[in-house]
Amino acid sequence: MVATQSNMVPLGTKAHPFSLMDSVNQKINYFSFETQGKGFLIAFICNHCPYVVHLNKHFPTFFNSLKELEIKVYAISSNDAVAYPDDSPEKMAIEAKRLQFNFPYLYDETQSVAKLYNAACTPDFFLYNKDKELFYRGQYDGTRPGKKEEVNGFDLTNAVDLLLAEKNPPNDQVPSLGCNIKWK
Numbered sequence: 001m002v003a004t005q006s007n008m009v010p011l012g013t014k015a016h017p018f019s020l021m022d023s024v025n026q027k028i029n030y031f032s033f034e035t036q037g038k039g040f041l042i043a044f045i046c047n048h049c050p051y052v053v054h055l056n057k058h059f060p061t062f063f064n065s066l067k068e069l070e071i072k073v074y075a076i077s078s079n080d081a082v083a084y085p086d087d088s089p090e091k092m093a094i095e096a097k098r099l100q101f102n103f104p105y106l107y108d109e110t111q112s113v114a115k116l117y118n119a120a121c122t123p124d125f126f127l128y129n130k131d132k133e134l135f136y137r138g139q140y141d142g143t144r145p146g147k148k149e150e151v152n153g154f155d156l157t158n159a160v161d162l163l164l165a166e167k168n169p170p171n172d173q174v175p176s177l178g179c180n181i182k183w184k
Contacts, residue, residue, distance in 0.1 A: 003051075004121040004180040008137060011169055015040060015132040016116040020076065020106035023092035029104045031074060033132065039071040039163050040132060041156075044114060044124040044181065045105075046077045047095045048086040051178035052123050054145040055153075059123075060099040062153050069164060073103035078114035079122070079182040081107075087182070114181055121178035127159050135163050138173040 017032040031040070041063070045052045063073045075096075079087040089107045096105040108114055117126060127136040136159035143149040159170050 003177055006124045006138060006176040006178075007118045007120045008173070008175055009118050009126070009134060011134050011137075011173075013134040015042070015126075015128045015134070016113070018113045018116070020108055020113060021089065022104040023077075023089040023107050024096050024101075024105060029074070029106055031072075035072065035132075037070050037072040038130050039066075039069075039135070039160070040128040041066060041071055041073045041160075042117060042126040042128070043073065043075045044078060044117070044119040044122055045075050046079045046084075046087045046122045046179070046182075047091055048084060049122045049179035050145045051121075054143065055123060055140055055151055056099060058151040058153055059140065060101055062157065064100070064102045066160065067102060069160070071160065071163075075101065075103060075105045076108050076113060076119075077105070077122075078108035078111045078119065080111075080184045081109075083184075084182050111181070111184060119181060121176060121180055123178050124176050124181075125156055127156070127163060129163055135159065135169050136173060137176075139176040142174070144177065 081088040
């Protein structure tokens with residue numbers, strides 16, 4: 001495991017359209033300039049990274065709740081599944097069912113979407129406003145694996161609250177920290 005910080009992409013950067021296979025239903029899921037919502041959360045995660053596993057008790061419930069707020073969530077795994085078989089689409093589907101995701105868990109086989117978004121680690125979070133402009137990028141919260149702190153999602157929850165209240169983005173945006181994306 002190599003601890004890697006997320007790249008702090010400039011706020012206001014436009015989201016990139018993509019079409020990726022949903023690991024659960026094996027259907028292509030589309031995100032485009034026509035996709036409607038009050039906001040969009042693109043989360044680069046994977047099955048095996050201890051930094052993601054650390055958040056597993058909290059983020060599925062939080063992400064599931066965003067649907068009611070009209071924020072669309074796209075969880076994406078871009079890891080090389082040949083070198084890291086725990087991140088294969090089949091294992092992603094099992095994990096999505098186990099954690100009761102009501103949002104797509106997409107497989108970025110070519111890693112092109114991770115490259116478009118300048119994703120660097122898992123987890124890596126990108127929150128966009130209704131106009132698909134980057135509003136927040138950074139950590140879920142300040143907790144880390146192996147520490148006694150309780151996961152609370154403070155940083156990302158705060159960003160969502162500000163987005164929905166149509167306020168300015170959070171002033172303090174701390175890079176996420178996690179395992180590097182497993183590039184081919």
